[in-house]
Amino acid sequence: MTINKKPYLQSAALRPDTVADLERYPFTIPAIRDFVQMDFHRDVTFFVGENGSGKSTMLEALAVGLGFGKDGGTRSVRITGVSDQVSGLHEHLRLGKSYKKPNDSYFLRAESFFNVASYMDEMPEYLGSYGGKSLHAQSHGEAFMATMLNKLRGQGLYLLDEPEAALSPSRQLAALSVIHQLVQDDSQLIIATHSPILLAYPHAKIYMFTGGGIHEVAYEDTEHYAVTRDFLNNYPRRLEQLFEEE
Incomplete structure (x- = not known):
């Protein structure tokens, strides 16, 4: 019998031996x-929700x-610094x-990717694993794709926080292919996203973060x-309604 080594990260649960202060962030x-x-999910899990709903906070905690x-x-x-x-x-x-550790792992966070790119410039011996070119010498989107294409080597556990932030729709489709x-x-992969393109990945588990849990x-x-x-199906009317409301 074959024992599945995925998902590498199977679950996250609130520890019963700690006491959360409900009056302090992030429990507010x-x-x-x-x-x-x-x-x-053994393959892809998505976190979705409005800004401030807690999805990135949860992803950071996992990371x-x-x-x-x-x-x-x-x-x-x-x-x-x-x-x-x-x-x-x-x-x-x-x-x-899982009983089996992933061979590779990476945490890609859109809001602090600039800091990682600067760190890599200070460690040029590691730039080869990002494609051999300074991430700051590329556009934000190119640097994201260079990281996904070169740094994520497979057989890994990858946490991605809003990877679509720097990507055009066509690049989001390319990112979807990389994910597959x-x-x-x-x-x-565990991904916090606002992208309906990325969310379309088949059979993924999607967790919605709302005021109700x-x-x-x-x-x-x-x-x-x-x-x-x-x-997209009704954009002339939707624009008209939106501007009327304003």
Whole structure:
């Protein structure tokens, strides 16, 4: 009998032996305050929700709990000279892991990717693993794609926080292809996103972060899909209504 080594990260649950201060961040976020447990898909799990809903906070907590620095990169990247403040949520989580560790891992975080790019410029001996060219010598989108294409080597666990932030729609389609190639190469990805393109990845598990908690939803039931579809199908009328309201 073959034992599946994926998902490398199987679950995250609130530890019963810690006491959360519900009056302090991040437990002032409703979805975080009400969190109990989530199970991850063996291939791709998405976090979706409005800005401030807690999806990036949860992803950061998973990353820090797994040994990554808050700014992202590999586990060996530790960036000084910037704020070391994290939410502290990782201290309240118990992570369920596979018996098998991934061969590769990376935390890609859009909001602090500039810091990682600067760190790589200070360590030019490692630039080869990013394609051999300074990330700062490329556009933001090119640097993101260079990282995904070169640094994520497969058989890995990858946490991506809003990777679409620097990507055009066509590049998001290219990123979707990279995600599929990584899945085919025995990788697991956990992705916080606003992109209806990335969310379309087949058979993925989607967790919606709302004021009422964290719930699993189907792709077609996400606001991202519904709003985008409605706008594209009815954009003259939607623009008219929007401008009338203003």
